[in-house]
Amino acid sequence: MSGFELSGLTASFDGERVLGPLSLDVREGERVALVGKSGAGKSTLIKLIHDRVDGHASLVPQDLGLVNGLPVFHNVFMGQLDAHPAWYNTVTLVRPFRKDKEAVKSLLRELGMVDKFWTPAASLSGGQRQRVAVARAIYRNANLLLADEPISALDGPLAHLVMKALSQRFATSVIALHDVEIALAYATRIVGIQDGQIALDESSDRLSAADIMPLY
Numbered sequence: 001m002s003g004f005e006l007s008g009l010t011a012s013f014d015g016e017r018v019l020g021p022l023s024l025d026v027r028e029g030e031r032v033a034l035v036g037k038s039g040a041g042k043s044t045l046i047k048l049i050h051d052r053v054d055g056h057a058s059l060v061p062q063d064l065g066l067v068n069g070l071p072v073f074h075n076v077f078m079g080q081l082d083a084h085p086a087w088y089n090t091v092t093l094v095r096p097f098r099k100d101k102e103a104v105k106s107l108l109r110e111l112g113m114v115d116k117f118w119t120p121a122a123s124l125s126g127g128q129r130q131r132v133a134v135a136r137a138i139y140r141n142a143n144l145l146l147a148d149e150p151i152s153a154l155d156g157p158l159a160h161l162v163m164k165a166l167s168q169r170f171a172t173s174v175i176a177l178h179d180v181e182i183a184l185a186y187a188t189r190i191v192g193i194q195d196g197q198i199a200l201d202e203s204s205d206r207l208s209a210a211d212i213m214p215l216y
């Protein structure tokens with residue numbers, strides 16, 4: 001699965017509708033940025049898409065979902081847990097295979113994190129944790145990327161490094177981004193969420209930051 005066509009997307013909390021009903025079709029090769037103010041419904045939409053594509057996506061959740069007691073290597077390896085039999089994953093916990101170590105190392109090198117290979121996730125900074133979650137999503141190697149604010153803890157150059165790595169690896173993606181300039185630079189399509197509805201849906205080359213600001 002890479003693109004998708006979803007309709008009837010809704011979410012409610014405590015009986016109150018916070019999202020939808022809305023439809024979202026994403027074609028293969030589209031890079032969609034979800035923008036909108038805090039609380040608009042971006043995270044909820046990403047979670048719904050993830051549920052509806054039945055896990056056939058690489059996911060960077062907002063809470064990252066790292067296992068603090070495990071080193072960076074194992075956290076990244078987790079991206080491919082379901083690609084291996086249980087015995088392989090159990091052996092990897094104690095004595096990882098060389099080919100997996102090399103593959104994870106090369107990814108971490110690209111993200112400027114190779115020196116943290118054996119560092120427990122609990123000892124990482126916020127930006128380092130974010131890059132581990134990004135590495136895990138890349139390592140999973142799905143055809144679709146779903147990411148919720150994957151660069152919110154990164155400074156300018158690192159934010160660009162991560163966005164470039166994600167753009168190179170995933171032809172099709174839906175990424176919630178609070179940085180409008182980055183959204184315009186990396187996405188092919190901007191979907192603006194306001195009060196749980198799609199308030200803007202436009203090709204990014206037809207938009208400027210000023211067109212997006214009314215959403216905030």
Ligand SMILES: Nc1ncnc2c1ncn2[C@@H]1O[C@H](COP(=O)(O)OP(=O)(O)OP(=O)(O)O)[C@@H](O)[C@H]1O
Pocket residue numbers: 013014018036037038039040041042043044045062
């Ligand atoms: N677990 C929850 N329980 C109750 N309400 C929730 C829950 N999760 C989200 N909401 C509500 O749903 C709405 C949409 O939240 P959501 O996290 O999707 O927004 P967002 O656009 O991702 O915001 P942010 O940019 O701050 O992450 C908000 O009003 C929020 O308060």
